[in-house]
Amino acid sequence: MKHFFLASILAGAMALPAFAADYKIIAPANPGGGWDQTARTLQTVMQSEGISGNVQVINVPGAGGTIGLAQFASQDKGNAGALIVGGYVMVGAILTNKSPVTLKDVTPIARLTGEYEAIVVPASSPFQTFGDLVEALKKDPGAVSWAGGSAGGTDHIAVGLIAKAAGVDPKKINYIAYSGGGEALAAILGAQVSAGISGYGEFESQVKAGTLRLLAVSSADRLEGIDAPTIKESGLDVVVENWRMVAAAPGLSDEQKAAVSADIEKLVKSAAWQEQLKTKGWQDTYLSGAAFDEQLAKDVSATEGVLKDIGLVE
Amino acid sequence: MSTFEFLLQGLAVAAQPMNLLYALIGVTLGTAVGVLPGIGPALTVALLLPVTYKLDPAGSLIMFAGIYYGGMYGGSTTSILLNTPGESASIVTALEGNKMARAGRGGPALATAAIGSFVAGLIATLALAFVAPFIVKVALVFGPREYFALMVLAFVTVSSAFGDSTLRGLTSLFVGLTLAIIGIDQLSGQARLSFGIPDLLDGIEVTTLAVAMFAIGETLYIAAQGDKGPDKVEAVKGSVWMNAADWARSWKPWLRGTAIGFPIGAMPAGGAEIGTFLSYAAEKRLTKHPEEFGNGAIEGVAGPEAANNASAAGTLVPLLTLGLPTTATAAIMLAGFQQYGLQPGPLLFATNPQLVWGLIASLLIANFMLLVLNLPLIGLWVKLLTIPKPWLYAGILLFATLGTIGANPSVFELGMLLAFGLLGYVMRIFGYPIAPVVVGLILGPLAEQQLRRALAISQGDLTTLVASPVAVVLLLIAAAALIVPLILRARGRGQVLSQLAASED
Amino acid sequence: MTDGNKPASATRRPDGAAFVIAVVLAAIAGVIFWDVSRLAGAAGYSQVGPTTVPHAIAYCLLGLAIWTAIEAWRGEFPARERQEVAPVVWIVGGLAAQMLLLKVAGFSISTGLLFALTAAGFGKRKLWITIPVGIVLSFVIWVIFSKLLQLSLPAGPLEHLFF
CATH class of the missing domain: 3.40.190.10 (Periplasmic binding protein-like II)
Incomplete structure (x- = not known):
């Protein structure tokens, strides 16, 4: 009984700073990597800017992010409070690991940094x-x-x-x-x-x-x-950008997608995010909506071509 | 200002009462999370880093240092008491430490670990302050072939954990090596032994294997003894504190462990585990009580624990002098440093001396607080062993799975935990040693990758492996370590056998 | 591991279980050969490719299998303690229950079951007491680690009741 009592006090104390929607962010990598840091920076800024009162970061490491991606696509379907961090590396990993789940199976929201x-x-x-x-x-x-x-x-x-x-x-x-x-x-x-x-x-x-x-x-x-x-x-026509993005769960309604996009836009525009970019030395390459989708499609096809040339994808 | 003045100034700031309190909170939090099996310092620091953001720079830096050292140290307590290594660098500690705890000497084992960690942390942090630029030059000499030679040496030392049968020791090692093949081959990007299962692509997590084999395998084995096994562990036999003999047998291993651990931690591909293996092997060779090894020799705890902590400080050498994060923990620390406006790199000591020395002073203070926190707790920790067996082992499994779930909440990971737990149980029944499996899993990929890198760079020229003096020296030491005991054994076979019989009594 | 109080020589006859180990080792070697055979052996510039080391390990495993078979034939394996099966079944059942229920029932309930079944393996069979104790204990741990220390532990109905 004592434990339950304690627990309910704790629960009350923790419910206090509730602002808006709760988010959970999947970092499909081990702690320490770029995606993990991106997820944890998102967490810090979302909380400090009052975009979300409670943000949890979950590491689902493995296979260039494809394990986290697969788990996210299946378990968080329709969950508007779930986000996943990813990036260009994932594009390649999906191809080399022959991942059944691709970026088409989630809802890309925006490119954040590069x-x-x-x-x-x-x-x-x-x-x-x-x-x-x-x-x-x-x-x-x-x-x-x-x-x-x-x-x-x-x-x-x-x-x-x-x-x-x-x-x-x-x-x-x-x-x-x-x-x-x-x-x-x-x-x-x-x-x-x-x-x-x-x-x-x-x-x-x-x-x-x-x-x-x-x-x-x-x-x-x-x-x-x-x-x-x-x-x-x-004289060599080569341009490569290693970008990082944030995506939402599959199966969201248009309104839900718009709400998430608006939250991310608010975050990117905030002074706290810009400050974080500066301390971490990340470039702001924010790109969202149709322009991002187009860029993504282009990257996927170019990557597939070169991985075949290197011999990593048949 | 001179180096020394900077350090004194940093210490003066760090020793303010509020900052000492932050250090204590940091150490406590770090130990609380780091003690979970499977949750190493990397995840501990990642989880707790945001806590430090709310403080002023000096306070947050010192709390961060506390979390780091607490997370590093937390693993050894469970290793010793519960035979459940918290992270890969404290696997070796479990070998002798748990045997000591079983024999009612958990107090001295924990004490020698805590004091050894403190001594090693102290010396290594000072070394970091004064010889880092020199050490880093040496570390950069290590290329793939030198690392390969180092791995060969590490492999030779594994034999010291083989137990009484070469066949079973080798079999265990090769089981580990087989598990090490699983996953994507780093150099060619191809999946091996993964059978199309995505969860296997990243290979077997060392901590999952270690927790399963040690904690779960052991629990099953003890349970299967039914009422035959010892009813209750005697928590304290003799003094809970280290006696004079313990001190006499500990101080040299502490220093040797530090000397082995620090440079290996400073090497970009060294890794804390390798230092603990080498230290264990060295202590086993040098001890005056060889019969105690495998049954709870205090040197086998003192040396590896010192090596473990010294290599943690060693990791900071490339991080601070080159901006090189060589471990996951270091990568997170790098992120933390950036938060404090510290940009690690070759110019750091010149451009930002105050912060660097503040950090080093914080590390020294945190190291001290770790001792302050842990020594009084030893009496409490060993009481854990007096918990009746059903509750004790139920608790061990609870914590073992808690760590795994916290690090990666996946059903597949728990499945592996169960499968390897059963493997560990079966191996125990047939008298196979457990440690070589884990060692094989750690060393196998390192050795293979470095060998293939060396050969790729030389475009297939095998002589590259012996084309550097460092590599040749390491290989010669390895050869000596392999051959000399064979000769000794051949000569003194009778004595060794009689000794074995005596120790088994 | 060397609890064998009886000298091994007391039972010097072929050891069936040890033969099984030899067969398993050989089978693992076979699996490695089979799996590695479908890899592109492209070694790049190093003559040691992705298949070389697995092959070496597989040959060594075959050698160890033969060695094990010889020792089994001579009966040189140490004597084994008699194992009780029931406790092992209890504990394995606990781990399996936790694994299968984790996502559905959350951390506290699934881990509480593991706790109770492990205790049962050690002789405390009063499940109507141990299960609630285990669940309460796990819930407290969940609160500490998940809420105070920010570790991500799966929540289930019980956790959602309070948070």
Whole structure:
């Protein structure tokens, strides 16, 4: 009886700060990764801005987010209070893992943040420009080892696209997959590999300190505050953006979808979110509605093409 | 200001009464969540990080440090008392620690773990402060071939957990290695031994396997003894505190564990578990009481626990000096640091000394609070063992599954917990050792990946494996560790056998 | 693990159960060979591809299977304690119940059942007492970890009654 009494006091205390709808956010990854951080930042801002009184983050890790996605699509069908965080990596993982559940089975709401890929070499490397690196790649693809994230992930796809644009068989690239950004960075710093590729944020402080040389970034135009040419400038038509998005459950009515979209828009426009983007070094690439759907469809078909070229998808 | 003045200033801030209170709250919360089997420091810090946001920067940094150390330490308590490792780095602690607890020496086991953690944390944090830039240079020398050599050395040390039969030890190890194949092959992106089941694509979670094999397997085994087994564990035999002999046998392992754990933690692909394996093996080789190993040798708790904590501080070396998060915990800490306006990287010590030294001072204080919190609790913890068996084991299973559910609320994960629990039970019946299974699962993928990376970079040239002095030295140590005991055993076979017979009495 | 008080030599005859282990090990090796055979062996630039290590492990398992069979034949496995089946069934039943009920009944009820059935495995068979005790205990734990410490534990009807 005492426990129930205590519990009901606790319950009362916790019910007090109730504002609007409760949300639960699925982070389809282990704690610590980009999706987990995105989900937890959403949680913080939603609560501080009073968009939602009670936000819970649930980690459902596994297989590039496809496990979380599959669970979300089946268990939260029609639940307007459920969100899932995802991103470009999921597009590739759905294809390589032959996931039966795809992004078509959820309701994408908006792209939130994004990051461009950066290609770096150790300071001691003989490659001075991106052109030098591409020349070496053309001459002997095996001699150029690239350190980056998991096989079939954004980094791998970007290298495949670069090889293809340079007229090199993407199957021939010598790509060394690492599990975490940290491990790959160590291999690059220690000059264990020829070059490294990952999101710019991973390399930023090293580039500033001069221990890594930034050769190129994968954006369409030069980025503000980053002193490096784009891959496009060197004559290879490659643009890769590693974006993160938030999606709602399948089976929502139009009103429900509009309500979630409005909540997310309010969040993105808030000063607290902008502040978070700044401290975390994330680019604001907010895109919603039909424009986002179109972008998504384009990314899916391009990714499928290059994964076939690399040989990861039949 | 000089390095030392910065540190003193940081300590002065951290030692204010309010900040000490925050440290104590942080340590308590961290221990409370970290104690759950299957919930490691990464999830603990991720869950509790938002709590710190509400405080001023100094207070939140210190509470964060407390949570981190509390989460790290929490795992060893359950390892020792309940034979349920809270996280992969305290698996080795369970080997000797739980045997000690069974023999009524849970108090000294917990004490040597707590004090060893403190000593290791203290030395390693100071090392972090003064030699980090140097250590990190050494760590970067380690490429795939050096890591491969390190893994070979780690594999050799596994044999120290084989128990009395080489056949059964090797079989256990290969069961672990087989489980390690399951999932997506990191280097080629192909699924192996997954049979089209999506839940298997990420492989077997080490903590799930460890919790299942140790806690559930053990519970089933004890239950199946019926009334034959010992009725009740005697919680305290002798003193609850460490006696002079315990101190004498603990201090060297603490220092050795620190010396092994810190550099390995600092290596980007080292990992805390490897340090604990190596420390355990080293203590087993160096001890004056080899007969006690496997039956509750205090060195086997003191060394690995120190190594575990030292490597936690070691992880901060690449994180602070390079901005390199080498573990999931470190990745979350990175997010936390950014919250405090700390941008880890090569320039951090130069551009932001106050915050760095504030952090290091916070770590020292948190480490101290951990001791303050835990030493008085030891008496209480060991009382847990006096709970009658039905309630004790029901509670163990409750907490074991709570951790798994909290980390990943999936029916499949619970199914694996049950399946591996049964496997652990059957292996116990037939006298197979459990630890090598877990070790195989941890080391298998590391060794395979590093080998394949090394060969891919050299484009298939096998000589690359011995083309670096560091790799050669590590491989030679491994060879010596393998061959020397064989020779000794061949020479002194009779003695060893008589010793075994004596210890089994 | 070395509780065998009797010397193993007392029963030096072929050990049937140990033969089963040998067969299981060989079967695992077979499964590895079969599964790995459908992988693209593309090793890239390393001659050690995704299939090499699994093959090596499978061969070793075959070797261990043979070794186990020989020891089984010689009866060299340590003597085993007699196992009581009923407690194991109780506890496995508890774990299975928790697993199957977790999503439907929530954390407290399913874990309360696990608690009671485990206690039953150790001789406390008064389920009308142990089940409520287990559920209350689990509920308190649920409140502490889920509400105070923000761990995500599945909620069921009981939890929704209060929160």
